[in-house]
Amino acid sequence: MRGVCFYGKEDVRVEHVPDPQILNPRDAIVKVTSTAICGSDLHIYGGYIPTMERGDVLGHEFMGEVVEVGRDNRKLRVGDRVVVPFTIACGQCYFCKQDLWSLCDNSNPNAWMAEKIAGYAGSGLFGYSHMYGGYPGGQAEYARVPFADVGPIKVPSTLSDEQVLFLSDIFPTGYMAAENCQIRPGDTIAVWGCGPVGQFAIRSAFLLGAERVIGIDRFPERLTLAASDGRTEVLNYEEVDVLDALRTMTGGQGPDACIDAVGLEAHGTTLDAWYDRAKFSASMATDRPHALRQSIAACRKGGTVSIPGVYGGWLDKFPLGAAFAKGLTLKMGQTHMHKYLAPLLERIEKGEIDPSFVITHRVGLDDAPAMYQTFREKHEGCIKVVMSPDRPSVGA
Numbered sequence: 001m002r003g004v005c006f007y008g009k010e011d012v013r014v015e016h017v018p019d020p021q022i023l024n025p026r027d028a029i030v031k032v033t034s035t036a037i038c039g040s041d042l043h044i045y046g047g048y049i050p051t052m053e054r055g056d057v058l059g060h061e062f063m064g065e066v067v068e069v070g071r072d073n074r075k076l077r078v079g080d081r082v083v084v085p086f087t088i089a090c091g092q093c094y095f096c097k098q099d100l101w102s103l104c105d106n107s108n109p110n111a112w113m114a115e116k117i118a119g120y121a122g123s124g125l126f127g128y129s130h131m132y133g134g135y136p137g138g139q140a141e142y143a144r145v146p147f148a149d150v151g152p153i154k155v156p157s158t159l160s161d162e163q164v165l166f167l168s169d170i171f172p173t174g175y176m177a178a179e180n181c182q183i184r185p186g187d188t189i190a191v192w193g194c195g196p197v198g199q200f201a202i203r204s205a206f207l208l209g210a211e212r213v214i215g216i217d218r219f220p221e222r223l224t225l226a227a228s229d230g231r232t233e234v235l236n237y238e239e240v241d242v243l244d245a246l247r248t249m250t251g252g253q254g255p256d257a258c259i260d261a262v263g264l265e266a267h268g269t270t271l272d273a274w275y276d277r278a279k280f281s282a283s284m285a286t287d288r289p290h291a292l293r294q295s296i297a298a299c300r301k302g303g304t305v306s307i308p309g310v311y312g313g314w315l316d317k318f319p320l321g322a323a324f325a326k327g328l329t330l331k332m333g334q335t336h337m338h339k340y341l342a343p344l345l346e347r348i349e350k351g352e353i354d355p356s357f358v359i360t361h362r363v364g365l366d367d368a369p370a371m372y373q374t375f376r377e378k379h380e381g382c383i384k385v386v387m388s389p390d391r392p393s394v395g396a
């Protein structure tokens with residue numbers, strides 16, 4: 001089959017790779033109909049994620065049709081149309097039973113790698129390095145789904161791929177970020193980063209009862225998309241002083257909660273290299289740690305800072321003193337995907353949200369190498385790329 005493979009920094013190729021096989025009795029094989037490139041894939045593309053190997057199949061946002069089912073899988077049948085969550089969970093361990101699905105103890109066979117860094121490891125992830133389990137990803141024609149009697153959710157034929165695909169990551173991730181803000185009626189929420197996760201955090205904040213949501217970014221097309229709901233207020237941080245603006249907009253008090261949907265996913269192969277690369281990335285690429293510091297500075301006293309943006313290492317100049325002085329609550333972590341799939345599918349079915357609003361590019365799998373670059377450079381107003389293995393190359 002064809003798969004989008006990692007070959008090194010800024011080197012992504014569509015190659016022929018072995019078809020996936022059922023390895024465990026609860027597995028399923030999914031024929032991928034739609035898959036997306038995630039902002040976090042760009043950190044792999046940039047060479048920042050340790051334990052990636054040449055030829056690894058990328059992608060953790062995908063959906064499709066079940067074509068093979070392991071003998072102990074009683075939930076799925078051949079022909080089912082499913083969306084697959086990007087975190088892999090067993091459904092039986094202490095953490096899965098606590099609804100802390102992204103902390104599953106049984107889905108990362110390489111947990112020792114993550115334990116060296118964090119003490120304990122989170123769950124396995126599709127297409128996201130050997131440190132997270134080394135599972136081939138879903139930017140391919142087929143994918144093996146472990147614990148497929150726990151993760152994938154069946155989706156009705158009345159909804160298109162584009163309406164449900166983002167249940168695989170960015171919709172639940174934005175939603176959990178908003179939920180972590182413990183929103184009460186009348187609240188004002190500020191969101192740093194209006195990329196795909198930020199867009200879903202904004203819409204989710206309104207779904208959860210926020211009165212005002214303020215999106216912060218520097219790309220006009222992202223700000224325009226955020227404001228296209230007719231409710232979201234936006235700030236371009238290249239044009240205004242964000243702290244001053246937020247203070248003015250909130251009567252001098254600050255937003256009730258701040259969401260950092262920017263993140264800093266800079267890693268390395270050794271602890272010191274990881275640290276160095278984090279610093280390198282932070283100073284060379286964007287203002288990423290700056291966004292977290294600013295969200296802590298902007299938040300009202302007693303408020304919440306919610307962090308869906310992924311952080312990897314040791315942050316420099318982290319203003320814990322300000323967070324302490326203001327009595328802030330910090331909430332963060334990989335999304336507990338499995339908890340959100342059914343309720344968010346229900347919101348889509350009810351028409352409360354149509355997640356396809358973030359899509360700017362629709363291409364074939366063979367367009368992946370060009371699209372990774374387009375997405376990374378934010379060319380052509382690129383916000384979210386969807387690829388379909390069956391769609392002919394658009395020659396991007």
Ligand SMILES: [Zn+2]
Nearest residue numbers: 038040061169
């Ligand atoms: Zn993602």
Ligand SMILES: [Zn+2]
Nearest residue numbers: 090093096104
């Ligand atoms: Zn588990």
